[in-house]
Amino acid sequence: MNWEPWTGCCKVSDGCTNCYFYGPHAKRYGQNTIEKTDKFDWPIRKNAKGEYNIKGNKILATCFATDFFLPEADEWRKEVWTFIKERTDIDFLILTKRIDRFPVSLPSDWGAGYDNVNIGCTVENQSTADYRLPLFLSYPIKRRFIACAPLLEAIDLTPYLHGTDHVTVSGETGREARECDYEWVLNIREQCVNAGVTFWFKNTGTFFKRDGAVEKINPFRQSGMAKELGIDISDGKRLF
Numbered sequence: 001m002n003w004e005p006w007t008g009c010c011k012v013s014d015g016c017t018n019c020y021f022y023g024p025h026a027k028r029y030g031q032n033t034i035e036k037t038d039k040f041d042w043p044i045r046k047n048a049k050g051e052y053n054i055k056g057n058k059i060l061a062t063c064f065a066t067d068f069f070l071p072e073a074d075e076w077r078k079e080v081w082t083f084i085k086e087r088t089d090i091d092f093l094i095l096t097k098r099i100d101r102f103p104v105s106l107p108s109d110w111g112a113g114y115d116n117v118n119i120g121c122t123v124e125n126q127s128t129a130d131y132r133l134p135l136f137l138s139y140p141i142k143r144r145f146i147a148c149a150p151l152l153e154a155i156d157l158t159p160y161l162h163g164t165d166h167v168t169v170s171g172e173t174g175r176e177a178r179e180c181d182y183e184w185v186l187n188i189r190e191q192c193v194n195a196g197v198t199f200w201f202k203n204t205g206t207f208f209k210r211d212g213a214v215e216k217i218n219p220f221r222q223s224g225m226a227k228e229l230g231i232d233i234s235d236g237k238r239l240f
């Protein structure tokens, strides 16, 4: 289940080049218009009986078409943290390319982190990994994962896997997408095996290179094909 408390975004690094927000969505709603959505307080809304509209025991993934740590959302985020704190029965999954802004507007009672918050730091190449991941590991976060998305080159994650629960890898989707090489994916998987970290190959991307040949994969086939390759490593716990 997805929850978008606000919408709009600005490019921050190479991985954003072909972000779908800059495609049809941007044409319709404007490129950099960052505004609250009508679902801003959705997790704490109640019905006439006083029950939450969203039942508990769920995973709520947030900010897939924006970024949780946008500067424009600094004030809104203070309020959103209070919603997250209130709903201890929901696991919130936050994926970001702006982990360096994590400390801004953090609640005063955050301590070692809220138990129900799982933060994913996105990296697309070695330079974003080397900048973002040391910061990511230095912050008080109880549950963390690394999302290599879109994977644009081989990445050495080994210095950063200690203290990380999980790694996901996805290729880039779209007509202008850059190639995703299966060798890079397998290499990251091997790093995870060696570090005892779980691994999920989520998506091949549109142009998937394997055994020296590049195949164009239909968007509806990309996750299925990644799954069929059978390289995921799970510990039985559900993350998404």
Ligand code: SF4
Pocket: 009, 010, 011, 012, 013, 015, 016, 019, 020, 021, 064, 065, 066, 067, 097
């Ligand atoms: S941070 Fe995410 S949502 Fe924002 S432009 Fe980059 S890829 Fe798109």
